[in-house]
Amino acid sequence: MRCALLTAPALFLALAAATPLTAQTISPELRAALADKTRPQADRDRDAARHPLELLSLAAIKPGQKVADFMMGGGYFTRILSNAVGPKGHVYAYQAGEFIGFRPAYGDEQKAAAARRANVTPLNMKIGEIAFPEKLDAIITVQNYHDLYLSFGGPAYAEAVTKRLYDALKPGGTFLVVDHVANADPDFAAPNKLHRIDPAAARRAIEKTGFHFVSESKLLADPADPHDKNVFDPSIRGKTDQFIFLFRKPG
Secondary structure (H helix, E strand, C coil): CHHHHCCHHHHHHHHHHHCCHHHCCCCHHHHHHHHCCCCCHHHHCCHHHHCHHHHHHHCCCCCCCEEEEECCCCCHHHHHHHHHHCCCCEEEEECCHHHHHHCCHHHHHHHHHHCCCCCEEEECCCHHHCCCCCCEEEEEEECCHHHHHCCCCCHHHHHHHHHHHHHHEEEEEEEEEEEEECCCCCCCCHHHHHCCECHHHHHHHHHHCCCEEEEEECCCCCCCCCCCCCCCCCCCCCCCCEEEEEEECCC
16 A cells, blocks of 8 residues: 555555556546647658657656756757746756757757747756756656766766756756667776767666666667667668666655
8 A cells, every 4th residue: 555655646656666657547638749830841740750748758747847958959849848847837958068068950940849838947057057047846857867978977977967867856857858768888888989879888877877767668669770870861861779767766
């Protein structure tokens, strides 16, 4: 009868750990968030491959929450999150200042994702300075956690940034990490060479900062990916094997 002693968020996470992601019930609010016809057609064309409803269901995203899209890329998830949390919620769309300096179009894409969305605040400080104006219910990062291990960063840097994300969450807050799978790589060489990360090494590093591992999903797994090619290689781009990990801040 332990479930009777769990808070509602803890109960959801306990169930999520035992329930395959594809079998989870997707809320009407999330379905409506995806159906928004103002989303760019290029985003809508990617929905079938990216499975946003299942991912955000795993992270327990719902109306009224304060959430962050960490390393937001082109804003695909920012737009969906904006709709999902609604006018009483808020989304912090983070684009790394370093990345904007390297490719100014990242800044333009961030502005486009936040345009006409009153509940989205764009942030673009340097990665090592990441902070938010309020405590968050959830943080998601999709296909970008490995970037913390690029040549400007590394294991100690990644740990410090992950600890900042941990501190940014409310007790019980969730951290959803999706990334490209690398072969066993405890020294984190793959991020620089292949833009991939060893799932086991990533999990150990994230747990080291205080996060509790809740569950994983094989929804984006692809056994045809040999794990030895750069994710931008034309033969594998858009068809990589990806892991999905859900973590929780205790409390």
